[in-house]
Amino acid sequence: MSRSEGLGSNDPADSGEARLSGLSVAELYHLAEAAIDRLAQMPTAASTSKEVAALAYTHERVARKLAGVGYQRVLDVEERGAYTGAGYTTLSMFLATGLRLGRGAANRCLAATRATGERRAITGETLSPNRPTAAEAVEQGLISEDHVTVIETVLDKVPSTIGPAKVASAEAELAANARLFSPTDLAKIGDRILTHLDPDGTLTDDKDRQRQRGLTLSPQDRQLMSTVKAT
DSSP states (O other), X not given: OOHHHHTOOOOOOXXXXXXXXXXXXXXXXXXXXXXXXXXXXXXXTXXXXXXXXXXXXXXXXXXXXXXXXXXXXXXXXXXXXXXXXXXXXXXXXXXXXXXXXXXXXXXXHHHHHHHHOOOBOTTSOBOXXXXXXXXXXXXXTOSOHHHHHHHHHHHHTXXXXXXXXXXXXXXXXXXXXXXXXXXXXXXXXXXXXXXXXXXXXXXXXXXXHHHHOOEEEOOOOTTSOOOEEEO
16 A cells, blocks of 8 residues: 555545535534544454554544644634634634644644635635645645645745746645655755755845744743744
8 A cells, every 4th residue: 555545535425425414514523523432432453454554544634634624613713703702812822722732833723724724705705725735635634734834834935036836836746745755755855846946045035034034932941941943
């Protein structure tokens, strides 16, 4: 079984789709949670090694699909300002404190949401994701949030003078490789793409450098020390 085959999706039976079509979003979540609770109780002692490996692939694919659905829930909360009703002044605070993701995970979740989520215009029209190829792979459960983080990190380094067509091509190439490689290996591929786009670094200007600069100060530890990360 190849890497791409292992995480490939299977079409659900038509009868199953028919049974689910009349359920609300809340009812579907309730059903999914009940299925997960039941799944956690199921033994695998009688399964062969090949079957256990196949189940691991399936689990990861389903988990990634669910994460993608979660990005749409984040957009729902943002578009309706639901975080204020929950007692938070910003969406980031809702994610970090309300959902208890923590600041780092909340930032990564928000970045993945911005990249792959389907937004709605003021007119109600559904807008395509900013990273359409990556969004498709997330929807299929073939790439993880870590993959999306790498894709965004690489594309954020593309000089602003590079045209949108080349940026879109780079995004498609990164998303295609994300289906096959780990986030660590994808970052290396991203470095090669950046080198190809700007071989001698002359296309990167001061505005690009300023856009990529950042300073992160972690909370103090028991010794009143903080970690500083600068880029």
